[in-house]
Amino acid sequence: MTSFTRRSLFVRTLGAAGLALTLASVPFAAAEAGGYPEKPVKILVPVAPGGPMDMIGRLVAEKLGAAWGQPFVVENRPGGGQVIATQVAAQSPADGYTLLVMSHVFTMNPWLFDRLPYGTDDFAPVTQMTETPLILAVNPKLPVNSVKELIDYAKAHPGELSFGSSGPSSSLRFAGELLKEMAGIDMVHVPFDGNGPMTVAVASGEIDLGFVNPVSIPFIKDGRLRALAITSRKRADSLPDLSTMQEAGVAGYEAGSWFGLVAPKGTPDDVIAKLNGEIGKILSDPEVKARLEAVEATPVTQSPEEFAAYIASELQKWKTLIGKLDIKVQ
Template sequence: MSRTFSSTRRTLTLAAASALGLLALTPLAAQAQAFPTKTITIIVPFSAGGTTDILARVLGQFISKDLGQPVIIDNRAGAGGNIGTQLVARAAPDGYTILMGTVGTHAINQSLYPKLGFDPIKDFAPLTRVALVPNLLVANPAQPFKTVKELMAYAKANPGKVTFGSSGSGTSIHLSGELFKQMAGVDIQHVAYKGSAPAVNDLLGNHIAIMFDNMPSAISHVKAGKLRPLAVTTAQRSPALPDVPTIAEAGVPGYEATSWFGLLAPAKTPAPVVAKLNASILKALADPDVKKKLLEQGAEPAGETPAQFAAFIASETVKWGKIVKQSGATAQ
């Protein structure tokens, strides 16, 4: 009898412990399933008005309607995107603070900065890639060159005189210029800004000569005649500006550089929350109005599973690490 009683008591004790464990997990599971119940913040690690900001605002509006909660955009510019990115890496992993990451924050910066303050792989839960974007080589119309070949000839005749702006040292905009500098064999001077918008403003004022800007933040100025398009950085021409040649076509064979953007949550964000955010973003990217807005900006909508995005980030890290090394670019 004593053995039977002891065995029964042990079984009941284990069952009770198991039940208590399930009860302890229930609030977290319930919170994940109920997500979202409050405002979601998308951190943009660059200034307002640039491509990262434009994409975040277009998607934020749709996600807000789809999930039934406000979505606000919080611009935290600085250090080539590292300041805002670190903020999200350290945020609560509950899905309410997410990042509009870029090829810079998640594939380039770790090759440029000795100390990032975050691990672009371990500290994030990828949601999905949002868009692929060509960089557009644009010049102030007052500059004495109208084509890539004329730019190259002018730069070679005036070493160090041509300045090119970027949204920050080590960004894809900066490295597009460094790659051009290397492959074209020209001496042009980099000027780093805290975001694309202030760089474009100085380009419009002819304080800098050229810029390899993300197309969404430059295309409106091109269409208005305020900036002169010389070429796109991708291997193929952009449907948004079909008459503008690629840099490879225009005089630098083999040249290619593409920017990408994607949404990420902090690591350890619950799988149901990641799945719900991924589904909402994919729904946005498939929406005709959202697609139209992105395509009008020169951005090609993407969209994939979190696992696919994670694998893509890993491959891009290797690719851009090589480009950084070959170009000799360093963070300032």
């Protein structure tokens, strides 16, 4: 496929989604990918060192550096709800030497902030790298054993069920609000200071249910929580008998966290393609898969166009939901 055809397909895909993240045309004078990289490459990570996002960024940086003989240096720029690093990336030269680890937060922030110092079309998607689902779990004393039974119970007891989250504008809250919206049920949101306290609250019966992170799997395995479904597109290897929300009857439901790699808009197409191909190889390596599984992350490989379309669909999904909730970050 020619560069022109690839860019045209890319723009048409995003136009259908209503939100364009465009790969801008680049001058012929731009550096060719054949010699890329010819100097160290900076990978911006918008959170502090430690945790899955930082670990995944460093893992990919390590493997890219080993493959190409140039350092890929991770630079942590935490703060501002991931806005600070994202702004730096958007304003960096479009030459392939500044990259950004992007997360699901990117698709929520435009609707949580009144104004951002960058646009959603300021980036050239390289590839999604991982996804980490959430798990819909209830207190074992709640008389439901499936998602359908939970929805039926909620409809029979409107406003009586409570669901927890790790904060008012957290992905855990939005997972619950998305279920309310898609299933047409009414539940009361109760925010906590993190996934841990919320998980304990569900297990103790302080609240009825919540979408918990995979770190809470021990609570499920020892019976303190009853898992009803997982929020990813596919079942998880760690809980192979647990159905997805879509399999459980909530068509189109998907939530959780994901990480991908992007570059500033205008980065040469051949550089994007070279990065995409090498990262695909990295994510298929058994050692890398094992290291990702240790943090409950599933490798995901996509073309730049597929990743762009996915970002666009996520932007639209959260725009609709967050707009209805009228939530703003102060």
